[in-house]
Amino acid sequence: MSLFDYLKPVETMASPDVKRLLDEKGPDGVNLIDVRQPREYESGHLAGAELIPVAELQDRLRDLDKSKPTVAY
Amino acid sequence: MRSRAAAAVLKGAGFREVYSMEGGIDAWHGGVALGSPDRSVAYFLEAASLDHMLALAWSMEEGALRFYSAAAEKSTTPEAETLFQQLVTAEIHHKASVEKLRERLAPGESSFDELVGEPNLVGNIMEGGFSTEEIIKRYAALDPEDVLAFAMAMETTSFDLYLRLGRTVKEDEATRAFQSLAHEERKHLDRLAQAMDQGF
Numbered sequence: 329m330s331l332f333d334y335l336k337p338v339e340t341m342a343s344p345d346v347k348r349l350l351d352e353k354g355p356d357g358v359n360l361i362d363v364r365q366p367r368e369y370e371s372g373h374l375a376g377a378e379l380i381p382v383a384e385l386q387d388r389l390r391d392l393d394k395s396k397p398t399v400a401y
Numbered sequence: 402m403r404s405r406a407a408a409a410v411l412k413g414a415g416f417r418e419v420y421s422m423e424g425g426i427d428a429w430h431g432g433v434a435l436g437s438p439d440r441s442v443a444y445f446l447e448a449a450s451l452d453h454m455l456a457l458a459w460s461m462e463e464g465a466l467r468f469y470s471a472a473a474e475k476s477t478t479p480e481a482e483t484l485f486q487q488l489v490t491a492e493i494h495h496k497a498s499v500e501k502l503r504e505r506l507a508p509g510e511s512s513f514d515e516l517v518g519e520p521n522l523v524g525n526i527m528e529g530g531f532s533t534e535e536i537i538k539r540y541a542a543l544d545p546e547d548v549l550a551f552a553m554a555m556e557t558t559s560f561d562l563y564l565r566l567g568r569t570v571k572e573d574e575a576t577r578a579f580q581s582l583a584h585e586e587r588k589h590l591d592r593l594a595q596a597m598d599q600g601f
Contacts (some may be wrong), residue, residue, distance in 0.1 A: 338408040341420035343428045355564050355583070360417075363407040364426075372426065372433035375561040375587075381405045385410050394416045400404040400427075401422035 346399050350376075359398040361385075374401070432557030432590055451575065452507045455567050458582070459499045459513045461559050466492040468555065471537045471546055481545060483597055488552075488589060496580060502578050549597045553590060560586040 341349070344349065350358055355376040362373050362383040373379070378389050404421040411419045424431065449457070469492060473485035500513065541546070563583035567576050 338405050338412065339420050340405075340423045342423045343430065346420070346422050346429075347431065358569065361407065362426075363403050373561075374426065374429060375432070375434050375557050375562040377434075377561075379500075380407075382407050382410075385407055389414050392411075392416075396413070397406075397418040397420070398411055399415050399420045399422055400407040400411065401425050 345363045432553035434557040434561035462496040554592045
């Protein structure tokens with residue numbers, strides 16, 4: 329990725345809306361990604377979230393379905 | 402900040418609908434699941450036989466059952482007692498459906514009791530927090546809000562694990578069973594959250 333990707337506007341979603349999205353699409357209809365470090369994940373994460381520390385994201389993009397809505401936290 | 406960076410990476414990689422959750426996990430009202438990082442759990446699940454996955458589910462239900470029984474016994478209001486008693490009944494049903502699933506898909510010689518052993522696996526799953534046994538021991542010193550908070554963490558952990566079991570298991574029947582158990586744990590979570598909001 330280029331540096332300019334960081335400058336692209338990123339949409340944010342408030343947590344109640346994330347909850348609604350998960351209810352509506354079902355837990356397997358959304359990529360829910362925890363981008364923190366394993367230690368943080370261990371002390372509490374959202375149910376069904378996949379741990380992909382931000383530094384590893386680029387290498388693990390293949391694990392994710394691009395067609396699903398994706399929420400990162 | 403990290404999630405914004407991650408969202409930017411995903412956008413750049415061609416993901417169409419990407420959001421960064423505002424306020425991160427601190428802004429989440431509801432339970433959070435405790436436990437090992439995804440990869441080790443996923444690794445365990447991939448390496449595990451169906452029998453082990455079922456044993457894991459069974460021991461989780463057993464832990465929840467013991468916890469809710471203790472909570473019902475020690476509750477100080479009729480509302481609390483009713484709630485915990487209903488959860489005891491629900492977990493008994495869950496245990497039975499896991500047992501039935503095993504009978505159909507992976508009948509074995511040993512009972513779940515023998516397979517799981519003591520201390521049960523729940524303690525390991527919840528290594529980030531307390532095991533149910535520990536919590537039950539400390540129960541006298543906990544106020545009702547702590548009990549509800551622990552119950553929510555426990556249900557979220559179960560919900561989380563059933564979602565993963567449903568994704569990992571190969572047999573369709575087991576996938577459906579785990580999905581439906583996940584759905585029920587999610588409902589328990591809502592009821593506990595409601596009790597927490599109303600106070601009792």
